[in-house]
Amino acid sequence: MRMIQRTNISKQKIILIRLISVFLSLMTASLFLQFMGHHPIDVFASLAIGAFGSAYRLRETLTTSIPLVVTSIGIMIAFKMKFWNIGGEGQIIMGAFAASYIALNYSELPKPLLLTLMFFAGFLGGGMWALIPALLKVHLGTNETIITLMLNYVAIKWVTYLQYGPWKDPNGMGFPQIATFEPNAILPKVFGVHIGWIIAIFIVLAISFLLAKTKKGFEISVIGESIDTARYAGMNVKHVIVAAIILSGGICGIVGMMEASGVNRTLSSNVSSGYGFTAIITTWLSGLKASIIIPVSILFAGLIKGGSFIQTAYGIPQSASDVLQSLILFFIIGSEFFVQYRLVRRTAKEAL
Amino acid sequence: MNTSFLVAAVIASTPLLLATLGELLTEKAGHLNLGVEGMMLLGAVAGFAAGYYTNDPLLAIIGAGAAGGLGGLIFGFLTITLRANHTVSGLTLTIFGTGVSSFAGTTFIGKKMSTEFIEFFNPVAIPVLSKIPVLGPMLFKQDFFVYLALLLAILLGIYLYRTRYGINLIAVGENPGAADASGIHVELYKYIHVVLGGALCGLGGAYLATVDVPQWQEQITAGRGWIAIALVIFVSWNPYKAILGALLFGGLSIVGFRLQHLNVSQNLLDALPYLVTILVLVISSFKQSKENAPPKALGSPYFREER
Numbered sequence: 281m282r283m284i285q286r287t288n289i290s291k292q293k294i295i296l297i298r299l300i301s302v303f304l305s306l307m308t309a310s311l312f313l314q315f316m317g318h319h320p321i322d323v324f325a326s327l328a329i330g331a332f333g334s335a336y337r338l339r340e341t342l343t344t345s346i347p348l349v350v351t352s353i354g355i356m357i358a359f360k361m362k363f364w365n366i367g368g369e370g371q372i373i374m375g376a377f378a379a380s381y382i383a384l385n386y387s388e389l390p391k392p393l394l395l396t397l398m399f400f401a402g403f404l405g406g407g408m409w410a411l412i413p414a415l416l417k418v419h420l421g422t423n424e425t426i427i428t429l430m431l432n433y434v435a436i437k438w439v440t441y442l443q444y445g446p447w448k449d450p451n452g453m454g455f456p457q458i459a460t461f462e463p464n465a466i467l468p469k470v471f472g473v474h475i476g477w478i479i480a481i482f483i484v485l486a487i488s489f490l491l492a493k494t495k496k497g498f499e500i501s502v503i504g505e506s507i508d509t510a511r512y513a514g515m516n517v518k519h520v521i522v523a524a525i526i527l528s529g530g531i532c533g534i535v536g537m538m539e540a541s542g543v544n545r546t547l548s549s550n551v552s553s554g555y556g557f558t559a560i561i562t563t564w565l566s567g568l569k570a571s572i573i574i575p576v577s578i579l580f581a582g583l584i585k586g587g588s589f590i591q592t593a594y595g596i597p598q599s600a601s602d603v604l605q606s607l608i609l610f611f612i613i614g615s616e617f618f619v620q621y622r623l624v625r626r627t628a629k630e631a632l
Numbered sequence: 633m634n635t636s637f638l639v640a641a642v643i644a645s646t647p648l649l650l651a652t653l654g655e656l657l658t659e660k661a662g663h664l665n666l667g668v669e670g671m672m673l674l675g676a677v678a679g680f681a682a683g684y685y686t687n688d689p690l691l692a693i694i695g696a697g698a699a700g701g702l703g704g705l706i707f708g709f710l711t712i713t714l715r716a717n718h719t720v721s722g723l724t725l726t727i728f729g730t731g732v733s734s735f736a737g738t739t740f741i742g743k744k745m746s747t748e749f750i751e752f753f754n755p756v757a758i759p760v761l762s763k764i765p766v767l768g769p770m771l772f773k774q775d776f777f778v779y780l781a782l783l784l785a786i787l788l789g790i791y792l793y794r795t796r797y798g799i800n801l802i803a804v805g806e807n808p809g810a811a812d813a814s815g816i817h818v819e820l821y822k823y824i825h826v827v828l829g830g831a832l833c834g835l836g837g838a839y840l841a842t843v844d845v846p847q848w849q850e851q852i853t854a855g856r857g858w859i860a861i862a863l864v865i866f867v868s869w870n871p872y873k874a875i876l877g878a879l880l881f882g883g884l885s886i887v888g889f890r891l892q893h894l895n896v897s898q899n900l901l902d903a904l905p906y907l908v909t910i911l912v913l914v915i916s917s918f919k920q921s922k923e924n925a926p927p928k929a930l931g932s933p934y935f936r937e938e939r
Binding site for chain 2: 560
């Protein structure tokens with residue numbers, strides 16, 4: 281057997297390869313569940329019921345898909361440049377922190393003004409947190425993967441510190457929690473889901489436009505292909521990378537603002553709920569395409585919500601859905617090979 | 633700083649050292665595996681399960697190594713055979729390992745290893761050597777696992793710099809094409825070392841779960857896998873330096889408890905190891921030289937030329 285680079289592959293064939301790999305990942309997950317003593321079909325069925333089974337559950341799933349969509353868009357910008365921003369968690373937390381500072385201290389402002397300020401504070405919090413690894417990367421060549429990840433832990437510890445220390449709610453009956461936001465600082469709902477879904481759609485459209493139709497977007501994709509090419513073409517590579525990473529982190533920061541305001545109504549160290557990590561999967565599965573991020577994120581939000589449902593219904597730990605998510609990703613990553621190459625049997629003549 | 637602090641620092645450094653050695657071996661083969669955290673957790677849960685059910689320390693170690701190695705094998709298959717992106721494959725391995733360990737570990741939450749098992753890993757003083765002031769209790773009056781980690785670091789150093797196989801491995805990581813041309817089986821070398829690297833990471837996780845803590849906790853590694861990846865860069869891919877690097881971070885991770893009287897918030901002190909990791913990486917990027925450089929082919933897939 282040897283492999284040959286494919287010169288052209290039809291869209292149908294790519295979709296077929298992808299479907300086969302998702303199917304194989306489900307089969308593997310079934311084996312895993314069977315091995316743990318559960319009936320796979322039952323588990324998958326209740327996953328689906330838990331995720332999309334009623335109007336209430338559907339709303340919950342959509343609410344969860346909002347942070348996934350937006351974080352994925354943020355991460356996508358970085359990934360397009362092969363800047364491995366896995367600091368989504370930290371950027372979400374720091375965005376939430378900055379927005380909460382406004383919410384807790386200026387709650388007497390008129391609601392539209394307050395929410396707008398919180399929005400920009402969220403962007404700034406996440407963007408500045410991402411600026412650190414961006415500057416280190418372009419000026420010193422420091423590995424951004426580890427820096428962004430370490431900053432996640434620092435952000436968690438920082439908010440935990442606030443929660444137990446200076447920002448502790450004096451009316452919290454001794455619980456280490458930050459005060460609930462005033463109604464003024466809470467995002468309104470539209471059709472039963474907080475307004476973040478409109479913001480999410482807007483961000484998807486704006487970033488798609490930026491990447492596809494503007495000079496900056498073009499520069500980002502060239503840098504992703506080859507930094508040398510970008511340099512020869514006379515682009516200011518460092519400048520573009522730093523600006524794009526601020527945007528990437530800033531968008532994650534907006535997620536922090538929306539989660540703190542629209543969902544939790546306060547700031548806590550688990551405001552990011554792992555979205556920064558799940559978004560890495562959804563971004564990759566979407567093939568770094570903004571339009572595909574939306575359905576994939578809704579599907580993964582379903583996996584998260586369904587996962588917590590099977591925990592209560594079957595006593596299957598929620599981590600089962602993490603395993604399932606990673607299995608799907610393993611198979612999709614592996615399937616990429618069959619999109620790029622085809623295997624051919626060595627002919628007798630060649631073997632000689 | 634007193635002796636008891638140094639002894640505790642060595643214990644805290646052991647899981648880091650094992651994971652650092654594992655990642656070092658993997659990177660020498662030209663593969664950047666960001667799944668260290670996942671492989672440590674796989675090793676932790678497998679080691680805990682094996683030790684808990686059989687009370688056999690040897691089986692716990694074998695189980696942990698096998699589970700970590702299996703993680704390495706998944707990564708190896710994706711990146712060696714299927715030429716997948718190293719970063720994404722490694723990240724997925726971390727998610728996988730975290731998920732599997734919490735899933736399989738649900739039954740162990742709050743469970744402890746038996747006294748019999750714990751006693752096996754009581755400190756053993758090595759005659760004469762343990763009498764040396766400071767260094768004696770630090771290095772020669774520790775548990776079996778600590779000795780194992782230190783021994784592995786030294787053996788790995790000898791292997792890499794003094795044996796033909798080690799030198800072949802370095803060639804594979806630096807220039808797989810040239811290694812292939814000189815008759816080295818590149819894929820085999822990559823597979824063996826990526827799997828062995830995973831096994832070492834698994835042992836690091838098992839030390840935490842079965843000896844250091846020794847009670848099951850979810851996500852028991854708490855980011856140590858990532859610190860190990862940074863440490864590989866910090867110690868510039870040198871297993872001997874890894875002993876010192878791990879010791880530095882082991883010390884940092886426990887310094888919080890010792891500074892409680894300073895009236896600094898525990899939560900801020902907890903951030904210290906992560907902040908220092910950042911600092912260390914920044915310093916390492918300043919002192920990049922030819923000698924300290926990563927393997928040249930690190931992270932890039934190898935395609936054998938058509939012949």
